Amino acid sequence: MGKGRQILGSVAANGFLTAYGLLEGYTTPALPQLRRSGSGLAVSDEDASWIGSIFLLGIALGTPLQGLMLAFGRRRSLMLVSPVMCLGSLLMTFPTSVEMLLAGRFLNGLGMGSVLPMAHIFISETVAPELRGALVGSGMFCINVGLIAVYSMGFFLTWQQIGGVIATFYGLYPLVLWRLPETPNWLATHNRDEEAHRSLLFYSGDQGAEAELARIKQRSLAHNPDLPPLGEVRQRAFYMPLIISITVTICKATSGTPAIHLYSYDMFLAVGGNADPLLASVVSTALSSVGSVFAFVLMDRAGRRPLFILAMFTCGACWVTIALAAMFIRDPIATDWVAILGFSVALFVYNIGIGPVGMVIMGEMIPLRYRTVISPVQSMIMWISSFAIGKTFFQLRDGLHFYGLCFLYASTCLLFTLLGYLLVPETKGKTLSEIEELFEKRALPASRKASVEYGVLGNGETVGVNAAPRPPAYGTEATLPQATLPTHDSGGDGERVTQTA
Incomplete structure (x- = not known):
């Protein structure tokens, strides 16, 4: 139930x-x-x-x-x-x-x-x-x-x-x-414990409700909502997550996918061909939606970083293919198939890599004590970038021709593929504490040292150069007495926080 x-x-x-x-x-x-x-x-x-x-x-x-x-x-x-x-x-x-x-x-x-x-x-x-x-x-x-x-x-x-x-x-x-009912976390943090307990019973049943409520209350006391000191902006643990989150945010918009969602009809019309642009839009979006079903499964198996880099590169290749079809293919049927497959694959890799991986990376990378500063900044930048892509579509289409616009989107995808390789770390299997410490290192994400530094064995034992136990990151989660812990698994080594685009 x-x-x-x-x-x-x-x-x-x-x-x-x-x-x-x-x-x-x-x-x-x-x-x-x-x-x-x-x-x-x-x-x-x-x-x-x-x-x-x-x-x-x-x-x-x-x-x-x-x-x-x-x-x-x-x-x-x-x-x-x-x-x-x-x-x-x-x-x-x-x-x-x-x-x-x-x-x-x-x-x-x-x-x-x-x-x-x-x-x-x-x-x-x-x-x-x-x-x-x-x-x-x-x-x-x-x-x-x-x-x-x-x-x-x-x-x-x-x-x-x-x-x-x-x-x-x-x-x-x-x-x-x-x-x-409202979520038990919100009710508990607003001192509405009786309603929080009823909410836990509604969503989870009676098993472990009391212990889970105690855990939520303890975590709410451990969280520090104050802004970090101004001097911390010079620390690597602050500016590196900020730089990476802004990079990922901008690439999500400039990959061109917001323009596909807004102006799919006009894009299919501009490519040329005989297919109904509206029907082609439905088919390409339906085919690409398969990616969103498997996105989080693939993230846990393939890792965030390689999936993100591969998705950006593939999206760029799709734009190049669509541009070449608009320039050279004269057979309407062939043009229709190339366009439908090109847009379908571009949206597919966005759904499977660029969009969800970007959300998870930003949620896991940003330390909790900086989240009140970095999260609004990256959200604003993402939507302003998407607005710029949507607002300039018709002007760029007329000024560069449609194939030129496709090449422009492809170039931004390839640029951010390179930036993703150089900047974006792998966060798969790491606790929030380990991720925060990773940003304090000088090794680039692309180096082998950064890739294996926090390997975790199946039994939870940490391997690598820093095998000693590390304290939890400031503001993440308080340690509870053993008797008050819930009986079910509550998320392993660290809680992952997911954010929307």
Whole structure:
């Protein structure tokens, strides 16, 4: 019963990420209709670039509100923001001008940005450790479900009706969460112990509930929410995670995948060929969504670093292939197949490597005492970079031709492949303490020393040059008396913290 409720809660929380896919992919079916005569709005390419990208700008500006929304609770914040998202979607459904449509898209982005990590946090705090990776990782799959759903709506709904469907989704979404309790972690840290105990009983059953509540309370006392001293910004443990997280963040945007989600119809049209661009968008996104299912399984087997580097390189190769098809292939059928496979593989490797690996790397690398500083910075940079990619698509397409734009995206992928090799460390199998110490070393991530320094045997014994036991990193987790520990495995050597893009 406990695991069933955990899965039910995860599906409900991930529904918000499905709605993210609906909103991000809205422009692919809507823009072609908005450009037609009789749409009611005179939409130019400049207007289209704003309609697509202003949603991402809203997310960037909504990111600083995440701390405020966290204070309301994970479940409650998702419920509170849903009416705002519904209002934004209604503005998209009944606009009397382009400006009104832009206002709706921006309002949706602002609301989404304020609560985007909440679904992952809700799942992380309500599911058992053995289910956490799969259920948190399913968020990427849910985004793809939203993309496929909104693309498919373009076959039989008008752009206004699509906006109405999204508005209805948000109007009903609070009912999905209504009967679910708040997470025990939030309740316990706000001294609502009785409700926290009931929440633990709901999600996990009676086994170990008392001990788990004691552990949560102890951890909340160990956490120091204060900002680190200003002098620490010169320490390697601060600036190296900052540099790497910003690098990973920018490469996620400049890989070109945000442009595919926003303007898939226009991209297939620009390549040439006879396939219906909307149908090609559905097929490529459906094929690529397989990657999101296996992403977290592969991360635990292949490692974060090699998967990330291989994904970036493959994404660059896909852009080169698409560019060459647009330049030289004259057979429409061959062009269609190359384009569909090229976009499918590019999105596949994003779903399997660039997106989820980037989230996990940033969550594991950033020391807890610096997270209040680094996390908002990297989130803002990621969404502003995505906004820049979306806003410049039509201008770069016209200025460089489509094949030139593809080569530009390919060059950024190859550049960040090199930077990933030089900068990004392997965090697989390492505790948060070991990762933090790794950043204090002078060895580059690409060196053999950095790769094997913290190898861990199956029995938990640490091997390498620093085999002596190390204390936990400041602010990670307090040591509890043996009698108060929960009877189930609560995450091994170190808790992994996952973050949204």
